Amino acid sequence: MSETAPEPILASWKVSEVISRYPHLVDELVKLNPTFRLLRNPVMRRVQSRLVTVAQAAAIGGMEPAELVRALNHAIGIEVPEEQPAGQTDAATTEDVPPWVGSAPIDAEVDARPMQREGREPFSAIMAAARRVAPGHAFRLWNTFEPVPLYDVLGQRGFVHYARQHGPEDWEILFFYAGGRAREATTPAAQPRPAAPALDWESPSATVTIDVSDLVPPEPMIRILEALEALPAGGTLLVHHVRRPMHLYPRLDALGYRHETRELGPGRVEVLIEKTTGAEER
Amino acid sequence: MRPGGGISSAHAPDLDLPARFMVLGMVDLLAVAVLAPFAVPLFAGSFSDLRLLAFVHLNTLGVVAAVILGATYQLVPVVLQTPLASVRVGRLSFWAFLVGLSFLLPGLLTLRHWAMGTGATLLVVAFLLYIGVVGTTLRRAQRWDVVAWHLAVALVGLAGGIFAGLLLAGSKGNGFLGAMTYPLLGAHVTFLLAAWVPVLLAGVAYRLVGMFTLAEDALWRPAAWAGLVLMTGGAWLLIAAFLLRTDPVVRLVAALAIAAGQILFAAQLVHLYRARRRRGFDVHIPFALVAAGGGTAAALLLVAGMALGLRPSSALWVAVVWLTLGGLAETAIQGFFYKIATFLVWLHRYAPLAGRQRVPRLEEMYYRRLAVAGWLLWTAGLALSLAVAPLGNAALGRIAGMVLAAGLACFLINVGRIAGHGLSNVTVWFRRTPTPRVGSGATEDGVVS
Numbered sequence: 001m002s003e004t005a006p007e008p009i010l011a012s013w014k015v016s017e018v019i020s021r022y023p024h025l026v027d028e029l030v031k032l033n034p035t036f037r038l039l040r041n042p043v044m045r046r047v048q049s050r051l052v053t054v055a056q057a058a059a060i061g062g063m064e065p066a067e068l069v070r071a072l073n074h075a076i077g078i079e080v081p082e083e084q085p086a087g088q089t090d091a092a093t094t095e096d097v098p099p100w101v102g103s104a105p106i107d108a109e110v111d112a113r114p115m116q117r118e119g120r121e122p123f124s125a126i127m128a129a130a131r132r133v134a135p136g137h138a139f140r141l142w143n144t145f146e147p148v149p150l151y152d153v154l155g156q157r158g159f160v161h162y163a164r165q166h167g168p169e170d171w172e173i174l175f176f177y178a179g180g181r182a183r184e185a186t187t188p189a190a191q192p193r194p195a196a197p198a199l200d201w202e203s204p205s206a207t208v209t210i211d212v213s214d215l216v217p218p219e220p221m222i223r224i225l226e227a228l229e230a231l232p233a234g235g236t237l238l239v240h241h242v243r244r245p246m247h248l249y250p251r252l253d254a255l256g257y258r259h260e261t262r263e264l265g266p267g268r269v270e271v272l273i274e275k276t277t278g279a280e281e282r
Numbered sequence: 283m284r285p286g287g288g289i290s291s292a293h294a295p296d297l298d299l300p301a302r303f304m305v306l307g308m309v310d311l312l313a314v315a316v317l318a319p320f321a322v323p324l325f326a327g328s329f330s331d332l333r334l335l336a337f338v339h340l341n342t343l344g345v346v347a348a349v350i351l352g353a354t355y356q357l358v359p360v361v362l363q364t365p366l367a368s369v370r371v372g373r374l375s376f377w378a379f380l381v382g383l384s385f386l387l388p389g390l391l392t393l394r395h396w397a398m399g400t401g402a403t404l405l406v407v408a409f410l411l412y413i414g415v416v417g418t419t420l421r422r423a424q425r426w427d428v429v430a431w432h433l434a435v436a437l438v439g440l441a442g443g444i445f446a447g448l449l450l451a452g453s454k455g456n457g458f459l460g461a462m463t464y465p466l467l468g469a470h471v472t473f474l475l476a477a478w479v480p481v482l483l484a485g486v487a488y489r490l491v492g493m494f495t496l497a498e499d500a501l502w503r504p505a506a507w508a509g510l511v512l513m514t515g516g517a518w519l520l521i522a523a524f525l526l527r528t529d530p531v532v533r534l535v536a537a538l539a540i541a542a543g544q545i546l547f548a549a550q551l552v553h554l555y556r557a558r559r560r561r562g563f564d565v566h567i568p569f570a571l572v573a574a575g576g577g578t579a580a581a582l583l584l585v586a587g588m589a590l591g592l593r594p595s596s597a598l599w600v601a602v603v604w605l606t607l608g609g610l611a612e613t614a615i616q617g618f619f620y621k622i623a624t625f626l627v628w629l630h631r632y633a634p635l636a637g638r639q640r641v642p643r644l645e646e647m648y649y650r651r652l653a654v655a656g657w658l659l660w661t662a663g664l665a666l667s668l669a670v671a672p673l674g675n676a677a678l679g680r681i682a683g684m685v686l687a688a689g690l691a692c693f694l695i696n697v698g699r700i701a702g703h704g705l706s707n708v709t710v711w712f713r714r715t716p717t718p719r720v721g722s723g724a725t726e727d728g729v730v731s
Contacts, residue, residue, distance in 0.1 A: 109424060111365055125365070214559050216494055218628055218636070218644070225637025242496050242559070251633060266499050 009072045011055040011065045015039070018054060018072065028075040032068065033061040035145075056148040100138065100176045101162050108132045108139040113169070116144050124250040130154060130175065131249070131261070138176040144169040211240040213267075221248050224273070228257065231275045239271040295355060295369045297630065302376050303352025304623065306383075307615075308697050310344030315690035318663075322686065323679030325600050325670040336391040338603070342474065343383055343405065346611045350482060351379065351412055353622070354433070358416055361429055361489055367418035371411050379408035386451075395455040402451035409444045413437055428506045432485020435514050439477025442521070446470035464594055468524035475606045476517035476540055480577055483614050484509060484547045491551060491570065494621050495558035502553060505546050513543030530591055537588040541581035548574035565645075565653040569617025572661050576609020597671035608686075609664050616660070616693050620644075620653060623697075627704035647703050648696040656692025663689050 009018055018025055019039070029036040036057070052060070058068040073079070108129035112122035129139045141147070150173075151161055159175040166172060210227050212220035220241060225248075227237055239245075244261055248271075252259050258274040314337075321337035328334075359366045366372060386401025388394070420434050446469050453459035459466055488506055492498035516539030523532045551574045555567055580602050587598045624644045632641040663686030670679040 108363075111422075114365060114368065128363075214496070216496060216560050216564075217625060218633070221633065222636045222641060222643075227637075229637040243498070247629060247633070251636075 008078045011069050015052045035061040059148045104138040107137040111142040113144050133177045141173045143171045209238040213242050237273045241269045242267045295366045299372050300352040300356035303348050307348035315687040318687045319683035322667050322683035323676035326674045326676045341607050349615050362423035364423045367415050371415050375408045375411035378404045406448050429485045429489045436478050436482035443473030465524045469521045472521050491554045497554045497557040500557035509543045509546035512539045516540035534588040537585040541585050544578045544581040548578045566617040566621045573610050573614035576605050580605035600671040631704050648699050652692045656689045660689030
C-alpha cells in the first residue's frame with residue numbers, strides 16, 4: 001500500500017477542511033490555543049469550522065496566521081519556513097469611523113458575551129437580530145472577540161461593519177444595513193465577498209407553493225421541512241405564512257437552504273426557500 | 283411586535299434552567315395530589331391550622347412559584363428578545379429556592395422557628411436573585427409592550443410579597459409585629475395573589491395564547507392596558523388599605539378594581555379564542571378558560587366579602603385564596619404546560635428530525651383523552667372544594683380532595699409521557715461541562731495573556 005505525501009495546509013483553507021483531512025489536528029488546535037476547545041464539541045465543530053478559515057481562526061485565537069499555519073503543517077510533518085507568508089486576516093477594526101456610526105438608528109442589540117462564556121452558540125441570535133434591521137439602520141453586537149468570520153456571512157447579506165475594542169474580551173461591532181445585498185465596505189480590509197444573487201421571487205417555473213397560514217406551531221415547520229425534503233435540488237419553495245417562522249430559520253441555516261422573507265401586511269408573510277445543491281446532502 | 287414578526291427562542295437560556303424549576307414544580311404538584319384528600323377537609327376549619335398553612339405554602343411556593351420562576355426564566359428573554367441577564371445567577375436562585383423550601387415547609391408544619399427562619403431567608407435570597415436577573419433583563423430590553431409591562435409590574439408585586447412574608451416569618455418567633463400582624467398578612471396575601479400571580483399570568487397569556495392560536499393581531503391592546511392598570515391599581519390600593527387601616531369603602535373600591543381587571547382579562551381570553559385561525563379543539567383552551575373564570579370568581583367573592591365587611595376568620599377568604607391558587611394559577615399552569623412544555627420538548631427532540639422522518643404532533647405526545655378527563659376531574663374537584671368551607675363539611679372535603687387528586691394524576695401521567703419524549707435530551711439539559719472561554723488571547727484559566 002503506497003503512502004501519499006500530506007498536502008500542506010494553507011491559511012485560506014476552511015477549518016472544516018483541515019479537520020476532515022487531518023482529524024487528529026483537533027487535538028493539536030486545542031493544544032495550540034485553548035480558544036479552540038469548542039472544536040471538541042461535535043455540534044460546534046460542524047457549525048463553526050465550516051465558517052472559519054485557518055487565518056480567521058488564528059485571528060480569533062489572537063495568533064499570527066503564519067504561526068498557526070506553520071504549527072499545523074508541522075503537526076502533519078511539513079515544515080514551513082518562518083519567512084513564508086501564510087495569508088492575511090481581514091483586520092476589520094478601522095481607525096476611520098464611517099459616517100453612519102452614531103447616526104444610523106440601532107434596531108437590535110445582541111450581547112453574545114454571556115452566551116459565549118456559557119458555551120452557547122450565539123449565531124442564531126445574531127442572525128435573528130440581523131433580520132430585524134431595516135434598511136438604513138444598524139444593529140450592535142457585543143462579543144468577547146472580534147468575530148471575523150461573521151463579517152463575511154453578514155457581508156453577503158448586505159451588511160458593512162465597524163468594530164472597536166473596549167477591553168481584552170469586550171468588542172463592540174456595529175453592522176449597518178443599507179438595504180441592498182452586498183454593500184461597499186467601510187475599509188478596504190472589510191470588503192465583503194461578492195454577494196450571492198438574491199432569490200428570484202417572480203420565477204414561476206421551479207416554485208412549489210404551500211400555505212401554512214392555518215396551521216399552529218409546530219405544524220408549519222413540519223410541513224415546510226417535508227416539502228423541502230421532497231423538492232429537487234435547485235428548486236424553490238414559496239410558503240404563505242402568518243408570521244416570520246423564527247424557529248424555522250435556524251433549521252434552514254443549519255441545513256444550508258437559502259431563504260428570504262417578505263412581509264405583505266398584518267398576518268401575511270411569504271418565505272421563499274431555495275434548496276441548494278449541497279443542502280440535500282446535509 | 284411589528285406585523286409579521288414572529289418571536290424567536292434564540293435568546294432563551296439553556297433548557298436546564300427552566301427545566302429544574304419545572305421538575306420541582308411537578309414533584310410538588312405530585313405532593314399536592316397525594317395530600318389533597320387530607321388537606322382539603324381542613325378548609326372547613328381554621329385557616330391558621332398549621333397543616334393548612336403548610337399545604338397552602340406547598341401550593342404557592344412549591345408549585346405556583348416554582349413553575350412561574352422557571353417559566354419566566356424561559357419566556358422573558360423570548361418575549362423581550364433580550365438574553366437573560368445571568369443564567370448562572372438563575373441557577374443559583376434555584377438552589378436557594380430548593381433548600382429554602384425544604385426548610386420552610388416542615389418548619390411551618392411543626393412550628394420550628396429556626397427552620398422557618400432559615401427557609402424564609404433562603405427563599406427571600408432566591409426571589410431576590412430572580413428579581414435581579416429578570417429585572418436586569420427587563421431593563422436591557424429595547425422594546426417594551428403591554429406584555430413587558432405586565433411582567434415588570436408583577437415583579438414589583440412579588441418583591442412586596444416576599445418582604446411582607448419575611449417580616450411575618452420573623453414575627454412568628456417573637457411577635458414583634460403585634461397588632462400589625464393581620465394587616466401585614468392581608469398585604470402579604472394580596473401582594474402575591476393579586477399583584478403578582480394574576481398580573482404575570484395575564485401578561486404571559488396574552489403572548490402565549492395569541493402565539494398558539496395565531497391570533498396575535500387580535501389582542502385588544504387598550505383592554506389589556508386597562509386590565510393591567512385596574513388589577514395592579516386595585517391590588518396596591520388594597521394593600522395600602524390593609525396597612526393603613528383605612529375606611530372599608532377604600533377596600534371595596536380596590537376589590538372592584540381587581541374584579542374589573544379580571545373580567546377584562548377573561549373577556550380578552552374569550553375574544554382571542556374566538557378569533558383563533560384554527561377552529562379545532564385544543565386541550566389547553568378549557569384549562570385557560572377555567573383559569574380565567576376562577577380568577578374572576580375569586581375577585582367577585584373578594585368584592586362580596588368587602589361589601590359585607592366580613593371578618594378575617596370568615597370562610598369566604600378561604601374560598602378566595604383557593605380560587606386564586608387552585609382555580610386560577612394551578613389550572614393555568616396545567617393548560618399552558620400542555621402547550622409550552624410540550625412544544626419545547628418537541629423543538630429539542632423532533633425539530634432536527636422534521637422533514638426527514640415522521641415526527642409526532644404536539645397532541646400525539648400525550649394522552650389527549652386523559653388530558654380532557656383530568657380537566658373535568660380537576661374542575662369538578664375545585665367546585666366541590668369551594669363548598670367545603672361554607673358548609674363546614676370535612677367529609678365533602680375528603681371527596682373533593684380525592685377528585686382533585688384524580689385530576690392531578692391524569693395531568694401528571696401526561697407530564698411523564700411528555701418528559702419521556704425528551705428523555706434522550708434530559709441528560710444534555712442537566713450536563714454542565716466546563717465552558718471554554720472564547721476570546722482573543724484567552725488562556726485555559728480565562729486569564730488574558
